[in-house]
Amino acid sequence: MKQCILIGFLTVLLAATTPLRAQIAPRDSDARKGSRLELGRTAVSRKATSPAMPAQRFSLVTAPAYQSLDRPNILRKNTPINEYYRSLLVARPTTKAASRPAATEETPAAVSELRSGAEPELKAEDHMYTSERITVSNIYPNPASEAAEIDYQISGPIGEAKLILLNVLGSPVAEYELERNERKVRIVTRDLATGYYFYQLSLDGKKVATKKLLVRHQ
Template sequence: MKKFILFLIVTTQLAGATIAWERDAALRQEPSQAPAATEFPKVATLLSADEPRSNELLFNNEHISVSSIYPNPASTSAAIRYRFTGGLRDAKIVLCNVLGNVVGEYRLSRETRDMTELHITTSSLASGVYFYTLSLDGRNVVTRKLIVRHPS
């Protein structure tokens, strides 16, 4: 009897929440021995995108630690927490629309080694998808998505 193992993870975004589905294994067996269809999918992870997750790191190395933007989606403002530990001349966040046009550029202050919070006003931005990029000493190191959603 041949057994085929199928491992499938599907991640989808639904109503502001990320749901990861996991299907452990499906075995090609006699119909009477096959797992019931009601066993799958099992919810593996449920993370609300509306909850602040300031401890989720966007980037971390020996010079700087930067959190992901929160809340995401944002309506009036969003924030990024960061801490410099030295060794960098310049750090900034560049916010672009889906066409790649820069809609905001925010320098990260190096004046303190304490955890600092950068606030980005999103109330003046149109609802939609934006991308924010962390740039260190002129090099783009990571880009992530920011959703701006204003109440109707």
């Protein structure tokens, strides 16, 4: 009885495993896919058997042997240049040390020359006319509202000195005599219309200087 039960159980087990073997056999026997047990082996074998690409074919860097051949020549060419700049760096501190005292000695003289040159320019700008016989300043204030003044000094022989006020068209508006005993001329601008005028210096009937005056009433 036990033998019959065992035989029946084996028969059922054999019948159940037969379809599974039929499905797995083609996959395991396929040479292209390989068995599941040999997946790791086939991958390694494929990598090992694949042809290696030549490394020198795609190399963009020159071989170190060629660079080593040109390097001594470059060093030899740069040697004179390095020596030249080295000599300049060594000699530079001495020249700076020697030039500093000279610069410090010349600085006060240069400053005094600049000041002496600037002072005459400022004085010349403040004057309308300057000569050995007469010195006349510019009119002030400019622009003027109520009145304006001009300083002058007669230091030499002179026949006639006049100050003439002109409008924009050049027509005389007023005349003022420059007397020897006086030092200032006052020009009344209260009654003048707002605008530009000219004041002109005349010596012995000769026009020697002309400048502009702005009259602006507040």
